[in-house]
Structures are given as structure tokens and as C-alpha cells.
Amino acid sequence: MSFNESYAGAVELERDGERLSLGVAARLSRYLQVLTQAKKMGRDTISSQELADYTHINSTQIRRDLSGFGKFGKRGVGYNVDSLLSQIRKILRTSGQHNIALFGAGHLGKAIASSDIFADHGFRVVAIFDTDPRKVGDPIGNSLTVRPYDDLGAVVDEEEIVVGVLAVPTDAAQAVADDLVGAGVRIIFNYSEALLQVPPEVTVHTSSPAVDLLYALYFYLT
Amino acid sequence: MSFNESYAGAVELERDGERLSLGVAARLSRYLQVLTQAKKMGRDTISSQELADYTHINSTQIRRDLSGFGKFGKRGVGYNVDSLLSQIRKILRTSGQHNIALFGAGHLGKAIASSDIFADHGFRVVAIFDTDPRKVGDPIGNSLTVRPYDDLGAVVDEEEIVVGVLAVPTDAAQAVADDLVGAGVRIIFNYSEALLQVPPEVTVHTSSPAVDLLYALYFYLT
DNA sequence: TAGATTGTTAATCGATTAACAATC
């Protein structure tokens, strides 16, 4: 492994599997999201202040986060969108391809499956399941069709699924979580309101669009 | 105004419009969400450790957050679910009724409109709009029908809309935001990927289910 | 009593912010 002296901060990242902190990873992801959109809008450069306006993250914090990994900006100009995009992708290791299975072909499942945000960032939704036989075979998004729930185990193995996303009704969520754990999946994304019980080696992340809205409203309305 | 000595922390909250910090408000909302679900599951009490397991917030942090407003727990037992629910609701002032207008009757719009989480917390989606004339009049959720987009101004006035939620395609979001601002709405929730330009007195909160997933995956996968 | 869990302290770490020299 070799690296330039001026990227001393990046050493931190590489050193014996040392992870980014949750906070830094979250912020870098948000910069990535804004940069991706800025690029689509044809922007060449962007300043830390503009990133701050869009993310509500303090501009000093942004410059600090970035300068920890190298000198990516030009004083008086800002950051080059393309170059910053590729730097952050490198830091977040988004080059790897990770496969996702989605459960529930209802409104939320369709909304998630149709989003182009995964393709934008190197993730792929490779399967969508539903227990309703009438939905099996329905086309979803560009390239998927709804599969029968019983295929879960086989698909997890064959497609190397690392994440299961639950967009099912609250009272169905625990059963799906159990089956995913049984199939060897260690990361579960829960968009239902269920409080899931899983073994300690499995990580559950719960959030839902409506809950996000609520949380922010509490703040803005007071 | 009168209050018990033992609730000294709450004074902080009442004192001349002093706000909760963003962090505290966010965490209290998450406790509320877990408590609501725990209550539905028939639980009577819950410990700070259980809240920590479900929210991934440190249990000491949780006890600290709560003890700032009063002594809500019983040592050796935990917190009474009902009583903690009502205390947090009081702190977050969720008694008030706030009306929301939703834009976009696609998959995400329908998913949000059908969620019962708003009703659970004193918010109401009172209108859903779409520019597609074929969707106008369609029933959504329990009590709504899709309204024509041109009714926006009138509905904002008549229904006292305080929040506009954008579940529209990215390239349509800015136009809706402009119209909402023109109608006097000051809080916009953006579930599209668009980077919205609004006047300084308007707050935009951008998030989308797929982006949330991305952000957390970066962390869990490394 | 014995076991469990709160409420609280103290120590540490990371986030936030203002300020400003460096420099494009």
C-alpha cells in the first residue's frame, strides 16, 4: 500500500480496518447525495457554503470533514464536483457492488424499488418479494418482477444478498426478519413500525418516511 | 403558570419560548415512536436498556434525557409506558393539531398518506394533490381523494396547511416548492432528490427512504 | 433480602462555531 504524504488523513481510514465514525459516514453520504444532484444539474464547482445550505451541516464542519482526507478544494473557487464525488466515493468504498432484497410490493416497496438512487451509488435491488400470490410476477421498476416469498432462502444464497429491506405491514415484519436471519442475512432495514427481535449479530435499522417527517416537524413547529 | 419543584428541568422548556435542541427533540421523538409501538404490543413498562436496544441510543443518554424533565422512572422496574408516553407528548407539545398537504399521488405519496403514524401523533394529512388529471378523484387511504393541483392556494388557506410534503418526481419539485412558498407555507418536506431553492424564511427538510437506506448501509457494510 | 434499574456524577470524545491567514 502506498499513499501521498498530503493525504495523511486517509491513512486513518486505511489503517487496520479502522472505520469512519457513524457521524462522519452519515455526513459524507449527504455530501455525496448533494454532489450527485449538483452534477445532474450541470454544476462544475460547489462551495462548502452551498453544501451547508443544502445539508444544514455547518460549512466549517464540511471543510473539516473533507480536509481530514486531503486538500480537495481550491481557495477562492470551491470544490470541483466531479473530483469531490470520486474522492468521497473512494472514502466510502462505494465501488463494491452490494445486493439488496426487498420485501413487500406495496406502495412503499414500489417507491423504493423505483428509485434510481441505488444505481447512482453502486447498490442493486436484485429481488422483490410478496406473499400475495396475485402480485407475484408483476413487473416492478425497470428490470424486476415480484417473486414468491418461498424463494427467499434460495435467492439469498444465489444472489449473495447482504441486506434485507422490509416494506411490509407492521404485523408481518417479525416473521420476515426471522426468515432473513435464518437465511444468513445480517443487516435488516425495517421500514415498518414493528420493534424487531433479532440475535445480537444481526443489525436492524428502523426508519420510515412518515417517522422522519414527524421527527423533523417536532423541531420546525416549535 | 405553576409547576412542581421536582420538575425543575421542565422549567427550561417553558422559559420564554426556549426550544429543545435538535438532538434532544430527535431523540425524544424516537422514544415516542418506540413507546407507541410497545403500547400496541401490550407492554406496561420498559427499561432504558430496552429503549436503547430499539433506538441504538445509549441507555445512559436516554435516562439523562428523561431525567432532565422529571423523575419518570421507578428504580428496579423501568418506565411506565403510558405515563412516559404522555410526559414526552407534553414535552414535545404534540397536543396541537397540525395540517399537512401532500403532493404527488404516486407510490411514495400513497405510502405516506396510508401510514397511520400521523394520526398516532396528532398530525393530519388533509389534502393530497396530483397534476395528472387521471388521478384526480382517486381515493387515497381512508378519507382522502386526490385533488387537482390548481386548488393548492385555496386549500392552503382554507385548511390552514403548515407543512407541504413533496412526493413528486425530482424535476417537478422546484415548481411545487415555489407555489407552496407563494401560498405562504413555511415548512417544506422534500422526499425528491431535488436541491430546492427557497427564500430564507422557508425551511426545507430533504430526505427520502432510499437515501436513508444508503446512508446507513455505508456504515453497516464497512 | 436480593436483583434490577434509575438518576446522577465525572471524565472523555466528537461536533459546532468563529475567526482568520493562506491562496486561488
Added chain:
DNA sequence: TAGATTGTTAATCGATTAACAATC
């Protein structure tokens, strides 16, 4: 050069964590 914006320092604030007496 003049204006803008980065990279970085220093000071402050809030979050995190361990530890433990109080007490249910």
C-alpha cells in the same frame, strides 16, 4: 489586485460512556 473561499486553529458546547449510590 480585489474578492472569495479553503484549510486550520482554538474555544465551546453537547453527546457518549463508565461507574455507582439510591431505591424500587
